[in-house]
Amino acid sequence: MKSLAAVVAAGLVLAASGTAANAQISDDVVKIGVLTDMSSLYADATGKGSVAAVEMAVADYGGKVKGKPVEVTSADHQNKPDVGIAIARNWYDNEKVDAIFDVPTSSVALPISALTREKNKIHINSGGGSSDITGPACSPNTVHWTYDTYALSNVAGKAMVKRGEDTWFFITADYAFGMALERDAANVVKESGGKVLGSVRHPLNSSDFSSFLLQAQASKAKVVALANAGGDTTNALKQASEFGITQGGQKMIALLQEITDTHSLGLKETQGLIVTDAFYWDMNDETRAFSNRFNAKVGHMPTMIQAGLYSATMHYLKAIEAIGTDEAPKVMAQMRATPVNDFFAKNGKIRIDGRMVHDMYLFETKKPEESKGEWDLYKLIATVPGDEAFRPLDKGGCPLVKAN
Helix, strand or coil, X not given: CCCHHHHHHHHHHHHHHHHHHHCCCHHHCEEEEEEECCCCCCCCCCHHHHHHHHHHHHHHHCCEECCEEEEEEEEECCCCHHHHHHHHHHHHHHCCCCEEEECCCHXXXXXXXXXXXXXXXXXXXXXXXXXXXXXXXXXXXXXXXXXXXXXXXXXXXXXXXXXXXXXXXXXXXXXXXXXXXXXXXXXXXXXXXXXXXXXXXXXXXXXCCHHHHHHHHHHCCCEEEEECCHHHHHHHHHHHHHHCCCCCCCEEEECCCCHHHHHHHCHHHHCCCEEEXXXXXXXXXXXXXXXXXXXXXXXXXXXXXXHHHHHHHHHHHHHHHHHCCCCHHHHHHHHHHCCECCCCCCCEEECCCCEEECCEEEEEECCHHHCCCCCCCEEEEEEECHHHHCCCHHHCCCHHHHHC
16 A cells, blocks of 8 residues: 555646646747738738738637637737837737737848747748848748748749840839848849849838839830839839830839739729739639638738738647647747648648748739629739749758758
8 A cells, every 4th residue: 555645745746747737838828919010001911901810710710729718919010120129029028929920011020030039939920021031030930921022023023034024123112121022033033034224212101103113214124123012012003104104115013012902003003913922812712711701801802911821820829739838949840840731822831941832823913804803803824833932942041951
């Protein structure tokens, strides 16, 4: 017969192990912070729709993981790095946020990724575009989910140069994203046999593009490439139409054009525009089912950023469920080990540099008479496999690749 002391000791061990098992979810809650642009030029492509996409995924998952509640909080970083960092630091230090999602505007996304590594949390970026996020600034704590400047440039640049549109002029947003987009696109154009005739940079959130468009027109380049996004892209395209740039024979390309931008401008203004995207609502039954639910909730079809956030949230929660903890390194390892198969991506994979590799698509906007409904805006030109669309793993300068 066991002594009383032995029985008590065994009971204490069991109690301790039970407590440890129940404490795998830190603070008894999984908390996701959606840091986004609620009020400025990227608000339609991200903003409230980004928050809604994450909330939809959490609700569809059941609102709990391993029996613990999943909470979503959100904030507007105002496209200012100092504001974004202050919010993120408070979330990590005081509000027990486990992961920060979205973060459009690369000048905010890059320091958020660095802070996340410092705090040993998780950052899943859908809105920021700079390919440096998985290049020199790569982190074992960050996943770049939806797109990047390399893929946008690579898919569209190669296709257009191949068609003979081989001289380019760039109108570029003067911050990290725009400069990375111009750099990556210019490299693709040159490697494909084309030439860059010039470029000009404009301030973020510009309203007047007249001087920039006049320089592009004077260059006689076959392609005027907009290395910007959101409201900057729509303003530039509106004014390009007024200047008669396409009527003069030059081709406009928006290197990052969201479906909300195309819808806002209308097909009369955008017909024939070449667009690279990671998602389109009308691809198949799965994309239509999600998108129609999203539209009913938000009031517009989802952008690739918003669709990507739903996909990323589901993948994150499934990883926690599979391993029974929200501890960042273990969750990251599980996410990397698990293929992404959903309406957003088939056989997607997360590389060691943080890049989630999946197919990308080249679209052309329809003519008004070709459209059968309000959101029937694109026709598919090409599907580009992920390994061809995104930068090769060994070409980005990510220190994790060397260490691996």
